[in-house]
Amino acid sequence: MTVGLLLLCACLALGTSLVLGYRRPRVWLTWTVAGAVLGLVAALRVLLGGDPWEWQSGFLLGGEAVHLRLDGISAVFLLLVAVGGGTGAVYSHEYWSDRRNPSSAPRGRAWWSALLLCMGLVLTASNGLHFLIAWELFAICGYFLITLDRERSGVRAAGWLYLAASHAGTMGLFAFFTLWASLTGSWDLCPMRTHPELAPLFWLALFGFGVKAGFFPLHIWLPSAHANAPSHVSAIMSGVAIKMGLYGIVRFSGWLPIPPAAGWVVLGLGATSALLGIAFAFAQNDFKRLLAYCSVENIGIIMIGVGVALLAVTHGDAPWGRLALAGALLHVWNHGAFKSLLFFGAGSVLHATGTREMSRLGGLVRNMPWTAGLFALGAMAVAGLPPLNGFVSEWLIYLGLFEVVTGKGTTAWIALPAAIMLAMAGALALASFAKAGALIFLGAARTEPATQAHECGYWMRGPMLALACVCVVMGLAPIIFWPALACAVSSWCPAWAAGTPPAPLATLGSAQLTLALVVLAAATALWWKSAANGLRRGLTWDCGYAAPTARMQYTSASFADIAVGWFRWALQPERKAHRPHGDFPAKAIRLERTPEMVLEHILTPVGDLIMRASATVRRLQQGRLQFYILYVLAALVGIGLLVLVGRTP
């Protein structure tokens, strides 16, 4: 089947699931997964075949001919949509089932199919007008999915914030596409590298798509939306939907002429985003918020790769850009896989215990061994630890940065700090996920619900297993993904088409494979040896204290205290402490919370200022007729004066 036919079938399958699936979950699941598989095959055909697919309609829609295109870049993202959409659909079959959520589950299914369709449209639209329409529909689908559980006020607030932020971004995109159309004389989107007058449009695209991508400081909507949405929605928002913003940035930075400062700015924003995003993540007490902030970090890592590629373009298509861009695109996939896995794991925990507070959990590994093991694997992948996939893409991005440094141009002055910040972000990611995994799954249960937790069913475990396999395979055999990446990279910058893989990628893969095998062997051997020597169970040592309780364990805030102290200038944590007094202290409190700093310390005060200014203006409008007559009179006199004094040209 040709790519066009595959895409049409995928579209029809998703359309069928949208129409027929409202009351019939199994029918919906079948058609949605079929659509996702068809989309996956179409994307793979483009990536492995290398030829972009294009189609132009004979009829007009909204005054413009429909122009669809699927090339290497959009195929990378379409693949992600297919995998994220398919696994999420299977997961939601149990997680957000009709039995548990009779009113919102049918709605959720419909919006899910619509979201996948709209994301596919965004990726294929090659006409500015249609792109904007698809983008807006996609944003709205996201809103309705986030607010599925709209009885809770936190969910509604998060939804509004998402909608407002999303439209602020769309405003930038309106300006971007209309300026594009007026400068080029056509809504058609195509490579425009040789039109220097378009260069300033890059900044509009960076803002407009950046709000959706959620890099620092445009991430304000992201933590609350991802934390409050149902977990399968969080997974697709975090793993896939925010990548649409990145798609926009990658797509249009490949087509527009690049302003000389672009690489510097994108690289700087990426490094800031990586470091501060993960610092915020470490400080969180709510595990879904922690995962959401970690997305800010990963978007930052991807932006570092894109930034290096942009620097390379402005320095005569230097070959180091290729490595970094391949790393960035690989990280798009990797992040999609492990972040969806982690959000699914978080969903299982939430499903089993009903709380998102890490300090109220603990010890779940005994009741939920599958979720615990898969979450641990995802945690290692997201922390960029070998032999999993996160390490491969970070390694490629690091190599790109190192090559910039060895080039010893002025560009090294941004690459050096970026490499150091990336290393610190990596160490903080490790800290964050050691904290999240350990507090949720290890130790003793801190509250009653945590002792009652139950393992999730097969429908939820299956997608998690599938994504874990993706993480392992991409880590152990990165070289098999190279042809697809090379295709995408060469469609971004044709100068990098010469497609030999960077030699060490195969070596790295074999090293990772050896490591994985030796790890398995060593773990088995040590377990066997310990069992052979004799295993006894005893109380945790705790320095000889005979009656340890679950409340004596380290909590989320105490675990993060040291590093949060270093980032206090950015995190602005709030503390409430009431120390115990006297010989018989009655009450002591210590609360720590890290709010969304940009929102609460910058945007909200500015908003308040605007509201106060508006309030003073509103005093003019107090409903008395005499005053309105006075205003009319004043206006008339003013106009009269203008006519008398002003000169006619």
Added chain:
Amino acid sequence: MTLILHLILRLALWLLLAPLLPGIINKVKAWVAGRRGPPVLQLYYDLAKLWKKSVVLSQLASPGFVIGPAVGWVALVGAALLMPLGPAGSALSFRGDVLLLIYLLALARFCTAWAAMETGSAFEGMGAAREVSYAVLAEAAIIAAVLSLIVHTGSVSLITMLAPSPGAGAALLAAGLFTVLLAENCRVPFDDPNTHLELTMIHEAMVLDHSGPPLAVILHGASVKLLLFAVLLVQAVLPIGEMTPPAAAGALAAGVLLVTISVGLVESLLARLAFRRVPLLLTTAFLLCVFALLVAWKGDAT
């Protein structure tokens, strides 16, 4: 065939020599204090004894408690195998292997912290929190040191990166890396491996609950890590690649011995820092490495 033999020899060298270092350090400390001290081979005896002992597991611990030390040990030994050994070269060398080494150390850290948290003990939580937090600064210092070597040699693989002398920045780099060595291996002034007051410790607090073979694996892994950092420090500072093979091997061995003795002397002459000072010292190490980087940049530009 020779390749396999080479690998086995190298592995044996790392595994057998590593436990010597803590013995030397203890001997130096005893000598400064005017005691006889434990024999140099004490750690070997301890490891042999622990390997035969039975295991007491916390009631809360899951299999991760035993798997963690195993994975951590493999990661540390893997990192050691990536490290070139003077004239013997390295077992596996490719562009960017230095990153794999740094991230293998991170993998070991993750596994130790994970296994520590298994027990639900407040002390081990404390140790794990300290370990992963201080590692943020240590990692920044290491990457700055690596960047200075990259700038100096123009190469991103360990074997060519460590061969020449780092020029004018050698002293700065040595001071920075030595401080990182002390922090990463939990020696005085960051941590006191001899104390039995768990409140003040980092690494020792994390392994309070381990016993038997898992503890042996942890102790052996820690000694491999110490040797790894000593070898890295010596090769980063000395122009090993510019010497004849016998001289290089001699210089490497002497350098490692010197580093070990220095650790012992530091441990005898300094007190442990207060915990709020630890980040300050680590930041100093980071700045030293950054200055080494700037010197490398400036030195090569002229």
